[in-house]
Amino acid sequence: MKKNIALVLSSGGARGIAHIGVIEELLKRGYRIHAIAGSSMGALVGGIYAAGGLQKLTERLLHLEKLDLFKLVDFSFTSSGLVKGDKVMRVIESIVPDRRIEDLEISYRALATDVIHKKEVVFNSGDLFQAIRASIAIPTIFTPVPYQDTILADGGVLNPVPVNFVKRSRKDILVVVNVNAITPYSRKIREKIHLSQKKTQVIRNNQRRLNNKLRALLEKRNKKNHYGEFKLLSTTIELMLGRMSQMTIEKYPPDLLINIPRSSYGTFDFLKAKEIIRLGRMYATKALDQYIG
Numbered sequence: 278m279k280k281n282i283a284l285v286l287s288s289g290g291a292r293g294i295a296h297i298g299v300i301e302e303l304l305k306r307g308y309r310i311h312a313i314a315g316s317s318m319g320a321l322v323g324g325i326y327a328a329g330g331l332q333k334l335t336e337r338l339l340h341l342e343k344l345d346l347f348k349l350v351d352f353s354f355t356s357s358g359l360v361k362g363d364k365v366m367r368v369i370e371s372i373v374p375d376r377r378i379e380d381l382e383i384s385y386r387a388l389a390t391d392v393i394h395k396k397e398v399v400f401n402s403g404d405l406f407q408a409i410r411a412s413i414a415i416p417t418i419f420t421p422v423p424y425q426d427t428i429l430a431d432g433g434v435l436n437p438v439p440v441n442f443v444k445r446s447r448k449d450i451l452v453v454v455n456v457n458a459i460t461p462y463s464r465k466i467r468e469k470i471h472l473s474q475k476k477t478q479v480i481r482n483n484q485r486r487l488n489n490k491l492r493a494l495l496e497k498r499n500k501k502n503h504y505g506e507f508k509l510l511s512t513t514i515e516l517m518l519g520r521m522s523q524m525t526i527e528k529y530p531p532d533l534l535i536n537i538p539r540s541s542y543g544t545f546d547f548l549k550a551k552e553i554i555r556l557g558r559m560y561a562t563k564a565l566d567q568y569i570g
Contacts, residue, residue: 286319288433289456290544293318298557312384314443316432320387320412330373338550388432440529458536
């Protein structure tokens with residue numbers, strides 16, 4: 278009989294693409310994902326999986342080029358965020374049709390942050406796309422989402438690893454995937470993950486150009502609002518996520534923890550999807566081989 282899993286997927290930007298590799302390895306070994314809770318990128322990957330579109334999402338990410346990534350950037354004319362996010366949501370709609378969360382075959386919960394009332398908001402019913410869009414609203418990058426009497430931002434702001442919100446039956450195995458782990462990322466692992474040197478260099482060059490353009494855009498925007506430089510912003514957010522994730526996992530220990538180092542890839546390394554999926558699969562394989570349950 279297949280073992281049921283209650284799966285928790287953390288926030289973490291592009292590192293969250295590793296969730297795909299983890300899910301693939303779990304399914305390969307015959308586990309059945311019974312419930313999912315996610316924040317930010319975890320909510321996106323988990324929601325698309327629950328809606329039956331993970332393979333299409335994977336194919337789209339694997340064929341993503343620098344030009345494609347820029348085409349997804351619909352600049353906002355407000356100071357609340359750099360990107361509106363409408364184009365990203367249209368891509369998601371091309372992968373899976375929108376539907377109500379309660380109609381999904383898998384229990385699904387997405388976390389967002391109510392920035393007005395300073396509390397978590399859990400989407401366990403209603404519009405799937407609205408839940409995903411609210412959960413991925415990274416502060417200063419994606420514009421926040423108006424919702425009822427408030428405004429919603431990235432779920433990872435208050436709860437990057439929403440272990441306490443996953444719907445878990447008594448016999449479910451609780452599996453947590455934390456892509457913000459404060460653990461070393463060794464050279465040996467890098468060599469296993471990276472593609473051919475030539476191809477890797479091309480990806481790195483493209484990624485460097487993309488990061489430079491994002492940095493320039495953010496600094497131009499932030500000059501007026503005094504948010505600080507792009508590097509400072511991304512580094513401090515990653516440090517915050519790492520520590521908050523660690524504290525949450527200590528408070529709600531899972532049956533199986535799959536830790537992926539936050540130093541492995543950057544928040545905006547979307548052009549390295551193939552490597553990141555491989556990374557997720559590798560860490561999932563290691564954790565599952567050691568798991569006895």
